[in-house]
Amino acid sequence: MFTSLRALVLAGSVILAPVILAPAARAAETTTVFAAASLKNALDNAGKAFTAKSGVEVRASYAASSALARQIESGAPADLFASADLEWMDYLGKKNLIRPETRVNLLGNRIVVIAPKDAGTAAVPFTAEGFAAALGPDGRLATGEVNSVPIGKYAKAAFEKLGLWGGLQPRLAQADNVRAALLLVSRGEAPLGVVYESDAKSDPGVKVVGVFPADSHPPVVYPFAVTAEAKGEGAAKFLDFLQGVDAKPFFEAQGFTILGPNSAR
Secondary structure (H helix, E strand, C coil), rough: CHHHHHHHHHHHHHHCEEEEEECCCCCEEEEEEEEHHHHHHHHHHHHHHHHHHHHHEEEEECHHHHHEEEHHHCCCCCCEEEEECCCHHHHHHHCCCHHHHCCEEEEEEEEEEECCCCCCCCCCCCCHHHHHHHCCHHHHHECCCCCCCHHHHHHHHHHHHHCCCCHHHHHHHEEECCHHHHHHCCCCCCCEEEEHHHHHCCCCCCCEEECCHHHCCCCCEEEEECCCCCCCCCCHHHHHHHHCCCCCCCHHHCCCEEHHHHHHC
């Protein structure tokens, strides 16, 4: 089973190749967004609405925040960066690769335990016995790579806080990004996974069987910022749109919370 898990992890990376949100007519300007994989559904929809309103075409590339930050560091032509944690935005900030005056902590999320939709598991207690019963003798728990991918880092922190890390670490299937972990569970290749609530909402093939206590891990915060090498005004305009009332429903429909002053807009 582990070989097939690895194949699906790699497959999950492939399906997250850059996508183009194209308007009916050729846009006068294009802006490129590098965004955490968990933002895909919401940003795809927001990008289409923004293009229809502004005429600016949005091209979005989704992957783990760690991978995207390193691509930007290597010179990839991104105009806007949206991270699933503060660390990778801080990483680019320290290297002067974002415009700090544009940085905003836009969204929040929750981390959850998921199982395949048709699995007999209804709820998983946050105990060693609860996870052992749900995983069975050979099952693995899918999540992101725990040293770099934000969802994996959140999962590790939570399991450590709950005293479960030692027993679960050997049973992890660590994926390149959260959507690859989601795919492992959705296809029934892993009996459990740890993803964001927004990811669970995006896939009818899974169900939530546990919600991590909020105090078991650092708050899930999504910072957005225009990159230092951004071309034109499209990125700044799109970021402003994302903070407004027109974009709010797209985020809330996927399970995100709106943070700070933007929550009342």
